[in-house]
Amino acid sequence: MTVAVAGQAVREIDADEYDVVVIGAGPVGLATAIDLGTRGARVLVVDRRDGSITYPTAESIDVRTMEWLRQHRLSGEVDRSGFPAEYRRDLAFVTRLTAHEVARFPRPSNADRLSTAPSASPEGGAWWPKFWFDTALRSRAESLPTVTVRYGWRCSQTAEEGDRVFALLEQARGLSKRVVASYVVACDGAESPIRRRLGVAMEGQPGDATWQGVFVDIPDLLEVTSSPPAVQYYALRPRRAIFGSLNGDNLWRVTYPLRSAERHGADEVVATIRDCIGSADIKVNVIDSRTWSGRTAVASTYRVGRVLLAGDAAHQMWPSGGHGMNTGMGDVHNLCWKLDMVLRGQAGPELLDSYDRERRPVAERNTRRAQANYLADIALPTGADLDDEGEEGDAARARAADAVIRTRAVEWSSLGTQLGYRYTESPVVIGADASDAPDDHSIYVPAGVPGCRGPHVVLPDGGSVLDLFGRSFVLLVSSDGADADDWISAFADSGAPLDVIQLSGTDVSASYPMPLTLVRPDGFIAWAGCRSEDADALTAAVLCRSAAL
Incomplete structure (x- = not known):
């Protein structure tokens, strides 16, 4: 085996309008298309290269990325990979x-x-070399009816006009195509031409x-x-x-x-x-x-109008620890449900500002950890x-x-x-408290509190409570006396989806100590409390449909 994944032929781009145009068909770009495509968004993914893999990288797939893959029924594909x-x-x-x-x-x-x-x-965690990891993502993305993947096209220009962003796409033969979308997600790598054209600086330490x-x-x-x-x-x-x-x-x-x-x-x-x-x-x-x-650098902002950065376009770090691509997959997990709800009018466009507020601190944290690993190694x-x-x-x-x-x-x-x-500084997380939350890179301490990933609990059917998250907000009810009616009404008025799940058992109460816990589609806790009479205001806050609390 010399070239495990051959290049793709250049194909035409048929449609002129999409919900989202994704620039870059690496793992983060393909994952963005999958996440949005499974929600029904019309997505175009373009990549300037031909899709061949001649230099494989990023084999280490961490637990959080595997949870995203599980959500999309892709985690089991590692068992069918060539490794x-x-x-x-x-x-x-x-x-x-x-x-x-x-x-x-x-x-x-x-x-x-x-x-x-x-x-x-x-x-x-799994060891899943790029030959098979990228191929699994590409296959899933191309199978979705609302997703189009095209290789051999580069984005030479983006321009906003009102509530649209136009992208000029070009191929090597000199042909060009102008498409319009509601948003562009730049997953075009560490040198990101889009980030450079937008004038977004990288803050941190350059390659030394x-x-x-x-x-x-x-x-x-x-x-x-x-x-x-x-x-x-x-x-x-x-x-x-x-x-x-x-x-x-x-x-x-x-x-x-x-x-x-x-x-x-x-x-x-x-x-x-x-x-x-x-x-x-x-x-x-x-x-x-x-x-x-290697670099230790994070973009000064993840959003410029209707263009958002993800993956290496937003952060670069030493590969020590395998956090680079996995941090990019975390970007996808955070961003796509927000884009979907904004596109559907279920959330205000300001919800997208929380993407930067939540993910940039994570990238800063992870780049520092990767640098520490690198310095220890050398x-x-x-x-x-x-x-x-x-x-x-x-x-x-x-x-x-x-x-x-x-x-x-x-x-x-x-x-x-x-x-x-933790997303403790997020404008759309209500009641987060970081005062007693030490950040230990080795040890994970589950916490069923706002700003944290919802803890894993095994359900009576053998599944995980994490399997309930992904497509909608979920209100976990862990007390028989808790009333969810106000929440159901508030979400119905907003148009955003809400599933109400009654849970019971000692494991649940230990992991989710409050009677009511509101979990976002990415599995992070947006709010937890005892009563629901403020449900209208809380719903508006987490969806950015009115002034925050």
Whole structure:
């Protein structure tokens, strides 16, 4: 396998008008189309590239992203991907791949992924390389009757006129198409031409190091390694290098830092990879190679009028921890229900302002976490004594093991990062209180209070309370004496959908302590309380249909 996903033919864009135009058909762009398309919105997705995947990235799918995939009945597709379901997702730190293992962080296979966070979620993290992850998203997006996906088209201009935004789309043959939409969502990557044309600045720290990334075929790698199989090998010698498995066999992505002014051609790439493996003649076939620089930066705003930013167009971070694409999927989860309700007139357009207010702090938090992971990684020892035999070598490796366990475990113990973020400063969350909410990146503490993700509770049928969320607001009634009539009336007047769910049991009352809990379509709690006589005003506030409380 050299190119796992071939390019798509350039096809015409038939319609002139859409509800939403999405620029960029990476995972975040395709997920935006899926989320909106399943709600019935007319969506056009365009991408300047041809859709081929020659350099796969972003294999680590976290628990929160898997919950979004579960909502769209896509999480099970990982079991049908080409990555072996039983291959463990261990992380192994080694001196060189054929030499000494220093430390290992065990993680379950995809087949056993539900053990990742059994009390916190009905889902678990997965290893899902881009060959199959992007293909699953693309297949679902293209299956939706209101979604159109087109490759080979770039957006050269956007312009607002009244309650519409016009997008000028062009293809390489010189043909152009002018389409109109209510909104544009820019998912066009870290260099985002749309963000640049809008004049939105990136705030934070630019790339301060250059890394070489290589997509390679190494047929004998697993046979020559001295360690058991792992989904990633972190080599400490002769420089930091990360070997990430792409198919559980011969395909790998290798990344390593370049020294100042250093540039690697094909020969240097192969020599460096062999040196990190510890074999001077192992066969290494380079499929694709490129350099990249990590950043710690977040857009100064996620919204300019009718254009919204998502994914790498809105935030860039070091890949350490695998938070980049997953943060973008969180953007989708937050944005799309709001767009849908605004498009339908069920919510005021100011609801979209809450997208920036809620998601930018999460991106700032996650970029800082990724940078901390990166700095801890490059600080690990790489000295020649790690290769020594005897007592001195053993002592050097023991010191390295201590450093790895002490500083690197947090990268893969990140459930707090994945599930624990809160929308405490949101204008459409009523009654949030951050005063006693420590932000622990490793530990997730469920809290059934406003601004938090609704906790997972197993229902009598074996499902999760999270399965009730997604298409509408949900009012959870956990007390027999609580009256939901005022809420039903208030939402009926607004036109926004509301499902009322009566829950009972000790697990429910522990997780949702208030008699009434209003949960948004993205699964975050908008309000919780005892009485519903203020339901009209509260409904107006969370939907931005009148002045907030």
